[in-house]
Amino acid sequence: MANAAWGMALGFQHPSAIFLAAAGKHHFITDMPTTNTLGPRITLRHDFRLGAETQEPAVADAGPAHDAENAPKQRVIEAYQNGIASLCQVLDPNKHSDGNQDGIASVPKVPDADISRNKAAIILLQQFAAFVAAGLESGFKEDIREHYMTQVHRDFDLFCTLLQKQNLPPDTRRQAILNLADGVAVCAPGVAQNIEAATRELKALTSGVAQNFVSQLITLIENQAQAFMRERKVGAHPGNEIHYVATFFNQVAHYFSLPQRTDAFIPVLAPALLEAGTRHILDSVTAERVIEHMAEDCLACVQEFYASSHPEVCTTAFDAQILGDMFLKFENDLGPRLEARFGPMGEENFFPPCPTSADERYRLARETSLIARSIARNLREAGIVDFKATYVLGEKGPGLKLKQLGENLFYVSETYKNDPEDEDQGRHLHQHHTLEQFVLADMARGQSLLEQLALAAVTQPEAKAAKNTFLENFPASLLKEMQDAASKEQAAGLFEQALSLLPSAADRDAVTAVTLELARLSKQMDIVNLIFGKLSPEQLDMGNPHNNTTLELALLYQQADLIRTLITTISPEQLSLQDGNGATALMHALEYAQQHQQPEFSLALIDKMRPDQLSLQERNGNTALMYALMNRQSALAEKLIDKMNPEQLSLQDIDGYTALMCALEYQQPELAKLLIDASSPKQLRLQNRYGQTARMIAKRHQQPEIAQFLKEKTNRLWSFFY
Known part of the structure; x- marks a missing residue:
């Protein structure tokens, strides 16, 4: 299949020829929610770099190898081939050394389990080299050839350059190449976008909070475009999705001061559809959502870091002595790592004191408002966003204020002087x-x-x-x-x-x-x-x-004395009430009986309830009898069978199962016989959604006596005698 993909890509002339041979695996933000109002409080700036210490050198200043616009065709082809050779070296299990070869840092020995995947990736990368060479020589249309001589060449060169960074872990280095290899077996414009995405991912891993923010911002916009496409069934032809994503992205890129995505074959969309898609993307408070997501990611990093040394850090408060040890670890190890990804971050964001404890105790934060506030501050100081907090209560200046960071992120801010007795020195x-x-x-x-x-x-x-x-x-x-x-x-x-x-x-x-x-x-x-x-x-x-009655709550929370009181005083009408899931008090009582081996409450409720109340079904179609059968509560199930009307025994759940089928599935033959005796032949011939009858289930569970009994009772002649 891969060879066919390269052949079609070389002769690619029209979007209808696009097809997908291998999907890229770049996951930055998933399932981000959207809102209906555009947040005016964050404005993106044009410069996404933290400063000189984190900037990537400009392409034109990095030497003649980067001057792709004026480079001869052969020189560009050689540059691609050299870069791919260096990537293959990282994946090659036979080439491991203590020094650097071809500009790529040395890597440890690859586990045997990964060798086959590495070899497959090497083949894809080598095919990509041949694909580019043939395309630049004669296979690409003029606009694609120009694109591969300029933008794609620069992205790919930057990808190879970023892989040389010493702070990149070997596993991350290898995984980045594998991800890239997965994304190069598509059409020419698709390859270009996968290279761009892979380069962006590496930038995020190596360039700190600024690039991390931009990478997630771009990915969130792309995800919103894809969500709109799914709703409207846009780009349903396999392989075309990436081009439509580029179209919607390019419509909104300038709102965020982002460069446009490059795609030589941008589909033509109806103006109304394009406008609707643009509004769909802009209606989300996009930048705020990225900040919130980064805050959640940051807290997850902290939780993972301390989990090995403090397993209960997420659930248990700790004293000041342990906090000192945790602060020391934060300062020496965790803090620098967080700063590289999210900017400067103080320990106080993660370890708030327990205000009501008699002694001095602390716990790990579970709420991300203050973390998100710090990230927003870092982005503002880096010149990436113009962040302006909204004052929900109070106003700027001394005193107490309630501020809004994002859609659902609020924090209390208090400003005061440290020496109120001396205003001049305070x-x-x-x-x-x-x-x-x-x-x-x-x-x-x-x-x-x-x-x-x-x-x-x-x-x-x-x-x-x-x-x-x-x-x-x-x-x-x-x-x-x-x-x-x-x-x-x-x-x-x-x-x-x-x-x-x-x-x-x-x-x-x-x-x-x-x-x-x-x-x-x-x-x-x-x-x-x-x-x-x-x-x-x-x-x-x-x-x-959950719309529970008091009796249901008492059963849920195991309040035995209250349960007894309520059962004696509850009116018959209240026993018909169902909670938000459709469960009755009896169903909750059956669950209670199963957990505590205490059937007295269930028995008392069955005695008080009418047959029509016993046959009520919850949202999945289960009756109280089905609950008892599934929990193997034989005595309670037998009492229910005796009290229910025969026609109620054949009620079916959402999968078409009857109480008899449940008894057979849960290996309760004696109860199955009682149900068969109480059922008509028509009821016994009912089928579930899989086309199975009770007799078929009995045979599947090796219950030949019951299967024969069902055969005879469902036979029109023999059923007369029964």
Whole structure:
């Protein structure tokens, strides 16, 4: 297939001839969300370089080998061949030395498992050399030939130059070449764009925060273009996608001061479609999303760095002595690495204090607002973006402010003088906190700030977004502080204080429900019990995220005493209520019985429920009987079969399975016999979505007695006797 690809690429004359022989593997940002408003607060600058220490030398100043515009054809061909030879040397398992050969730094021995992939990549690169040589000699059309003499040549030369950087790890060096090799087996314009993308990836790895930002910005724009194409089914022909991406990218490149992507065969698109695609891309707060993504990436790097020496760094608070050790590691090793990728980054962004702890304790940050703020500051100082924070509350100058960094990134900023008694000698200091950190650390001022925010949220979209973001983040911060409390009494007091800060009952209910759910998922049952002890059943009915009844919540959170009380007092009508997933209280009780080997609540509910209530189905079509069968709760399943009406036993889930099929799948032959006895021949002949009947499932599970029984009962003649 590869040889055919080279042949077609050499004779490439029209976009319809484009086809894909091997897909490039360049992943920078995936699944980035979009919004409906263009953010006016960040303006990109033309110069994306941090400064002289991180600049790539200009192509024209790097020597005659870079002067591609005026170079003779043969000289350009030789330059491609020499570059490819140097790349192949890195991948060649038979060539490893202590020194440099052909300008590429030495690499360690390649593991045997990678040799076959390296050999395949070498073949692709060598074919690429022949492809370029033949194309420049006579195979390319004039515009493609000119393109390969200039832009593609410069990109490829820069790729080879960047590979020589000593700070590039050997595995990264090798992987970059493999990625490039995967992207050179396509048509001529496609090869050009894959070389450009591979070069951009290497720049991001070797040139620091500025190029890292630009690389991710470009990739985000490309991803948005691809998302629009998928929605509108643009460029459905295999191989054409890359050219349409270039078209949409070039329409918006100047908005971000980015150079246009190079593609000799830009498709012709209807003006209305082009305008719609451009608006789709520009409607995202693109630069802010890149900053947010970089902040998440930065925090992930910190978590990974400390995980080996401090396995519980993400979940457990640590004391000041451990913090000192972590700061030392940060300063000596991690800090320089982060600065190379994201710019200067202080330790305080990652290790906020636990404000409610009796002793001095800290934890690793889980929220990226302050990290994103630092990255935005670095980009602003590098001249890449003109970053202007929005003041949600307060104004510039001394005092307390709530600022907005991006769409959902907010932080509290406080400016004050370090010596208020001597105004002349005092120096302005700045402190920054996430909103939830500030509220927990200074509850009096935090409550005042939240009250101001609630009032502003009525008329200001930014304040409403800040309030919603706070309510989303606050439960996790509250739970962590309760975990670090010295005693249950202190944790209970903290919970009551934190709820009292919230200005409305709806907010208190929402925070309570989410905190409960987080505590349950993290198996913090002491905290679950503590919260339940503080609340009435009426409070639990409000604001929970899954529309659970109080009885369902009590079952979820294993509150046995409350469950008994509720079952005796609950009305028959309430037993028909279903949560957001369609599950009934009985289904939750069956799950509880399975976890705790305690069927009393399920039995009590079955006794109180009518047959029509027992047959209710959740969103996947499962009934309570199916739950019991899948959990192998034989006694409960038998009680349900006895109480349900015969026609309800043949209900099918979304895959077409009946209760009988579940009994057979889960190896419960005695219950299967009960279901067969209670079912009509028509019910027994039902098929699931795979075309299987109950008899076919019985045969598959080696249950010949039941299979024979089903055969006889579904036979029209024998069914008369049954």
